Amino acid sequence: MNKHEELACKYFTDGYNCAQSVFAAFHKEMGLSESTALKMSSAFGGGMGRLREVCGAVSGMFMVLGTLYGYDDAKDDAAKKELYTQVQSLAQGFKDEYKTIICKELLGVDGAQKPEPTPRNSEFYEKRPCLAFVASAAKLTSEFIAKNGL
Numbered sequence: 001m002n003k004h005e006e007l008a009c010k011y012f013t014d015g016y017n018c019a020q021s022v023f024a025a026f027h028k029e030m031g032l033s034e035s036t037a038l039k040m041s042s043a044f045g046g047g048m049g050r051l052r053e054v055c056g057a058v059s060g061m062f063m064v065l066g067t068l069y070g071y072d073d074a075k076d077d078a079a080k081k082e083l084y085t086q087v088q089s090l091a092q093g094f095k096d097e098y099k100t101i102i103c104k105e106l107l108g109v110d111g112a113q114k115p116e117p118t119p120r121n122s123e124f125y126e127k128r129p130c131l132a133f134v135a136s137a138a139k140l141t142s143e144f145i146a147k148n149g150l
Contacts, residue, residue, distance in 0.1 A: 004138045004139070005025075008025040008135060009134060011025060012131055012134045013125070016045075017041075017056050018044075018045055018056030018059075018060065019045050019063070020037075020038050020041045020042055020044075020056075021138075022057050022064065022134055023037050023038075023044075024037040024041065025138050029068065030064065030068060041056075041060055044056050047102070047104065049115065050113045051111075052103040052104035053102065054102065054103065055101050055133055057137035057138075058094055061137040062090070062091075065090065065144070086144070094136060098133065107129075
């Protein structure tokens with residue numbers, strides 16, 4: 001396991017959501033404080049606020065990508081295309097391992113859930129495969145950065 005995978009897993013087991021865990025694992029590379037990274041990504045947990053849509057780990061991965069490689073010129077279509085190509089490539093890497101990037105499909109639940117967070121206890125960690133998703137997203141992101149540089 002590389003340092004980003006370890007950090008992401010630690011954040012998750014400390015109680016942060018999947019998006020926070022992945023995004024905050026790269027806060028230094030993005031030039032963000034840990035607190036800012038955790039706040040920026042906090043709404044993306046549970047597949048976007050427990051709506052169970054795009055997996056939070058995947059959202060965190062995309063947020064890192066946008067922060068490090070994103071564009072800021074609305075007219076730069078080449079930069080948009082490059083970023084979207086990268087997003088789709090990382091999404092495919094996650095799908096290759098887990099078949100989907102949709103939280104409810106990954107967890108086998110029907111859809112949106114009450115906004116109350118699930119208590120983090122030993123039963124949660126035994127039932128939920130989320131730690132593996134967090135590790136995989138951090139690994140894919142780390143490999144992408146290693147290949148493409150900062």
